[in-house]
Amino acid sequence: MAYRETEKMRQRKAMARQKIVDCTYACVSDGGFRSARITRIAALADVATGTIYRHFESREDLFAEVFRLATQREVDKVAEALATEGDVTARLEHALRQFAERAIRGPVMAWSLIAEPVDPKVEEERLKYRRAYAALFEGAIREGIQNQCIPDQDASQSSTCLVGAIAESLVGPLSPAQADGNVSIAAEDKDRLVNSIIRFCMQGLTGARN
């Protein structure tokens, strides 16, 4: 025998794989999945196109993995915001703000995760992602209903409305950002936007104007 897989090689391989994932993430952040070409990813990662296929079965599989990682990051942030101390409505508001602000910071990625049409394997990941969100928001809304901070309602349906209102507000205006070379919005506009959305959402949830 001559060659056997060694620790050093395993690590080098893992690093190459990671670099491919990172560069794919960068490409997607820039123009969405659809415009992320294998050749561009390969060039960025400084490997040959063929190399990508030693690490991933197909473009679709690579994308599914990148999607999974990206969403995990987002969902974690929201979960974190919901897990703080305080009453349910405050925590929900905090979580919505987190969601909205992150989407504004990375509008193309937000659009890709929420709305861009993707291949079946990626769509499957998206379903899990939506379910994770739904579960988080729903849980909080249920808790709110229980201790009467929030009037009785279909928690699952309301959480869908929350996501929709935010997504449309952020992704709608910002997704043509890929078309024109859209510049990012000014900080005070961003704040007004986020506050406006949150007011609508919290009011839709609780009926309370604050």
Add this chain to the structure above:
Amino acid sequence: MAYRETEKMRQRKAMARQKIVDCTYACVSDGGFRSARITRIAALADVATGTIYRHFESREDLFAEVFRLATQREVDKVAEALATEGDVTARLEHALRQFAERAIRGPVMAWSLIAEPVDPKVEEERLKYRRAYAALFEGAIREGIQNQCIPDQDASQSSTCLVGAIAESLVGPLSPAQADGNVSIAAEDKDRLVNSIIRFCMQGLTGARN
């Protein structure tokens, strides 16, 4: 001279063109713009692929026209609902219901009009469509603010939230219409769904639980 365009021919041509438009509409209703292949449209319309190019500059132009027609139809319905007698909130509620019910009836088309990524020329039409909606809802919200049925708020932003909440509920991946093998939902479920969305939206707008 020998041949000159005659009325009969003009009509026949117009009919062929109309048939192409109709079949494109059908294809889009079925699977969105992206999956509407020229070959399939041609087959449906019972013409050769080349014929389509005698009536339209390109696939994109054909799609732009179909988009324009489809949205005109939708916007007209909402405008109609808003133009009835009664107080603003009742009319807004009526319009939202119209919007939601139509989207449920044709979820794929609704998704195509609202969220599917499309080519630039079609995107341009979508912008007009959004503006038309924004103008309609906004106008009503402004009117409501003026005569104090609705608290002061960013009318344009609120109208975006309305569209988003409905769109996500009806055409998002978690919507009942898509989740199961898109068998149409039962009438009473549909009603509950629409009522639930509308409650959220009206409450988001007015803060009033009814």
Add this chain to the structure above:
DNA sequence: ACAAAGAATGAATATTGATTCACTATTTCC
């Protein structure tokens, strides 16, 4: 240093559809 095994390469291939265009068919008018 060498042979065996694996990893990387990237030009060539495959695929998927839109679009073209040389040709055929139809309509019109004499």
Add this chain to the structure above:
DNA sequence: GGAAATAGTGAATCAATATTCATTCTTTGT
């Protein structure tokens, strides 16, 4: 009927990318 003009056809072409695979380069153990 026949010539001129236009309409319709659909196989061939083109374009844009994902994917393959024969070849080259690296690593490893003796």
